[in-house]
Amino acid sequence: MQITLKTAAKAPKPGQSPDSANPLSAEFLATVSHGPGVYQMFSRREILYVGKARDLRKRLSQYAHFSGPPHAKTAVMLSHVERVETILTTTEKEALILEASLIKKHRPRYNVILRDDKNYPFLKVSLAETWPRLSVTRKRLKDGNRYFGPYTSSGEMHATLQLLSDQFPLRHCRTLNVRKRPCLNYQMGRCPAPCAGLADLDEYRKRVEEVLAILEGKTGALKQELEAGMLAASEALDFEQAALYRDRLQALTSITERQVVSLSGELDQDVFGLHRQDASVAVALLFVRGGLVTGAQQFFLADPIGDDAAVLAQVLSQYYTIQRQPPRELLLPLAPEDETLLAEYLAELREGPVTLSVAQRGSRMQLMRMAQANAEKLFSEESRKEESWQALATSLRHRLRLSRFPEVVECLDISNLLGKQAVGSLVCFVHGEKETGRFRHYRIRTKDSPDDYAMMREVLERRLSKGKEEGDLPDLLLLDGGKGQLAVALDVAGRLGILGNMDLAGIAKERHGEGEKLFRPGRKDAILLPAHAPALLYLMRVRDEAHRFGITLHRRLRGKDQLTSALDAVPGIGPRRKRQLLAHFGSLRRIRESSAKELQALPGIGVDLAAAIVRTLQEGEGG
Numbered sequence: 001m002q003i004t005l006k007t008a009a010k011a012p013k014p015g016q017s018p019d020s021a022n023p024l025s026a027e028f029l030a031t032v033s034h035g036p037g038v039y040q041m042f043s044r045r046e047i048l049y050v051g052k053a054r055d056l057r058k059r060l061s062q063y064a065h066f067s068g069p070p071h072a073k074t075a076v077m078l079s080h081v082e083r084v085e086t087i088l089t090t091t092e093k094e095a096l097i098l099e100a101s102l103i104k105k106h107r108p109r110y111n112v113i114l115r116d117d118k119n120y121p122f123l124k125v126s127l128a129e130t131w132p133r134l135s136v137t138r139k140r141l142k143d144g145n146r147y148f149g150p151y152t153s154s155g156e157m158h159a160t161l162q163l164l165s166d167q168f169p170l171r172h173c174r175t176l177n178v179r180k181r182p183c184l185n186y187q188m189g190r191c192p193a194p195c196a197g198l199a200d201l202d203e204y205r206k207r208v209e210e211v212l213a214i215l216e217g218k219t220g221a222l223k224q225e226l227e228a229g230m231l232a233a234s235e236a237l238d239f240e241q242a243a244l245y246r247d248r249l250q251a252l253t254s255i256t257e258r259q260v261v262s263l264s265g266e267l268d269q270d271v272f273g274l275h276r277q278d279a280s281v282a283v284a285l286l287f288v289r290g291g292l293v294t295g296a297q298q299f300f301l302a303d304p305i306g307d308d309a310a311v312l313a314q315v316l317s318q319y320y321t322i323q324r325q326p327p328r329e330l331l332l333p334l335a336p337e338d339e340t341l342l343a344e345y346l347a348e349l350r351e352g353p354v355t356l357s358v359a360q361r362g363s364r365m366q367l368m369r370m371a372q373a374n375a376e377k378l379f380s381e382e383s384r385k386e387e388s389w390q391a392l393a394t395s396l397r398h399r400l401r402l403s404r405f406p407e408v409v410e411c412l413d414i415s416n417l418l419g420k421q422a423v424g425s426l427v428c429f430v431h432g433e434k435e436t437g438r439f440r441h442y443r444i445r446t447k448d449s450p451d452d453y454a455m456m457r458e459v460l461e462r463r464l465s466k467g468k469e470e471g472d473l474p475d476l477l478l479l480d481g482g483k484g485q486l487a488v489a490l491d492v493a494g495r496l497g498i499l500g501n502m503d504l505a506g507i508a509k510e511r512h513g514e515g516e517k518l519f520r521p522g523r524k525d526a527i528l529l530p531a532h533a534p535a536l537l538y539l540m541r542v543r544d545e546a547h548r549f550g551i552t553l554h555r556r557l558r559g560k561d562q563l564t565s566a567l568d569a570v571p572g573i574g575p576r577r578k579r580q581l582l583a584h585f586g587s588l589r590r591i592r593e594s595s596a597k598e599l600q601a602l603p604g605i606g607v608d609l610a611a612a613i614v615r616t617l618q619e620g621e622g623g
């Protein structure tokens with residue numbers, strides 16, 4: 001959709017007007033339109049909040065006169081706001097779309113951010129092909145194939161896939177090429193081998209129908225058929241065939257036992273439960289597809305801004321995207337804010353109508369209760385987690401005599417990869433949990449083989465000067481190392497004038513023995529915590545994560561090396577040709593997937609060389 005933006009207002013930056021200290025001053029508000037649009041609140045370094053309003057001036061005036069308790073999230077956010085910008089839209093719906101896209105883009109700290117961005121897998125039956133196959137995919141497309149899911153438990157999904165492949169075998173290969181001899185799957189009874197002309201299309205199609213019926217949960221007729229087949233086979237003393245039917249029946253029972261059948265017909269629905277306690281909210285989501293509950297997902301929102309209706313509206317507008325389209329019906333625990341607007345927005349994403357219903361009774365109510373129960377369960381789990389985090393952080397602060405609560409902990413580890421490439425690996429934990437989006441690798445730039453300290457100095461200078469500039473420093477910076485590394489960090493932080501902005505500590509293995517030593521500035525002796533102290537175990541976990549993160553890069557680089565060296569095995573391929581191939585195809589995988597004809601399209605690659613490349617790379621793949 002094309003959004004028509006009209007004019008924009010900007011609150012004065014500090015120093016621009018007499019009332020510049022207040023980004024929501026009366027002077028600024030007088031410049032804001034009464035029309036619909038989006039407002040963005042900024043601190044010095046980031047967008048804090050994005051919101052939409054039917055009447056921008058009225059909405060921002062409410063913030064200007066906010067009178068809630070000072071610890072309320074809105075008050076805390078407002079205390080950090082330095083600048084406000086507005087974007088006018090022609091309609092409220094445009095404002096909603098723009099708000100959703102800005103939130104997705106910037107993930108502002110005070111908006112409802114759904115931290116689970118996973119794309120759950122689907123099972124795909126490729127009905128668009130003559131000989132369909134069953135596979136796992138993350139993308140559901142409108143391409144004539146059938147998709148089942150999303151499955152939130154990949155274990156369950158793979159178990160279903162395994163049972164189906166064992167008992168209702170379809171072809172496995174991605175591309176069906178004519179072959180003289182079928183592959184091993186045929187010998188193992190896992191494929192009827194259409195590739196070699198050994199399969200009967202009608203029988204194969206019947207099997208596909210059986211697979212579809214099982215995935216749709218419509219197993220009654222198939223069960224009867226298998227039972228009848230088993231009986232007939234045993235009466236005919238064909239015990240091998242009877243055993244085959246028996247195994248299929250067992251697989252069928254096992255798969256259907258996993259499927260929770262919804263009583264609300266064969267609709268596709270997403271069912272939301274919401275549970276609030278004080279400031280925090282837990283949201284649980286059940287996926288009902290074709291009348292089966294195929295999965296569940298949950299989100300915990302600590303202190304979101306807005307009441308339940310506003311929070312639910314934000315969850316819905318954040319959760320659904322063009323890639324993750326809403327189903328035909330959403331069952332909700334309450335009417336969300338701007339319900340009609342939201343329904344229109346979701347209908348556009350789906351390219352079809354979406355009904356937002358509040359369950360009142362009957363089978364819908366049962367589903368709703370199930371979602372509510374999940375939300376409540378999540379709430380108690382998260383509360384327990386929060387309590388244990390508070391206990392851990394308190395103990396950490398006490399044991400290490402930290403100047404602040406270690407909400408954000410970063411750890412830096414320097415490692416040498418392949419003996420050539422030195423890398424700094426920085427990991428970040430927030431509230432005791434990994435924040436992988438803030439993990440960073442730093443390639444060491446210094447050319448002349450620097451020592452450990454010099455490498456650490458280089459990485460720290462880069463990380464801390466950027467952090468200082470952007471006001472983004474951890475509460476505790478942990479270094480993999482002892483006094484020497486700590487001294488480097490103290491020096492770098494001292495020079496940047498940020499020693500008072502965070503705590504520093506070092507963690508190193510004891511030279512003789514299994515234990516760990518902790519180092520803090522100003523303390524001559526290392527701190528030795530009991531081996532099972534949760535504070536120590538937490539710091540070790542953070543440090544180990546930094547090691548692990550370093551190793552992932554190591555593997556990636558080594559993997560690249562191995563991949564490219566596969567090309568070295570091709571007779572007639574030198575470094576120049578190798579570069580040419582990689583530059584053209586982008587990766588070895590793509591070269592491997594290319595036909596001899598595609599390879600020949602490159603200058604200097606003739607029929608023989610192309611054939612040699614195909615042969616060698618396929619051999620390298622193992623068949």
Ligand code: SF4
Pocket residue numbers: 170171172173176179182183184185186191192193194195196
């Ligand atoms: S037997 Fe043929 S059709 Fe079946 S998986 Fe192997 S190659 Fe594909």
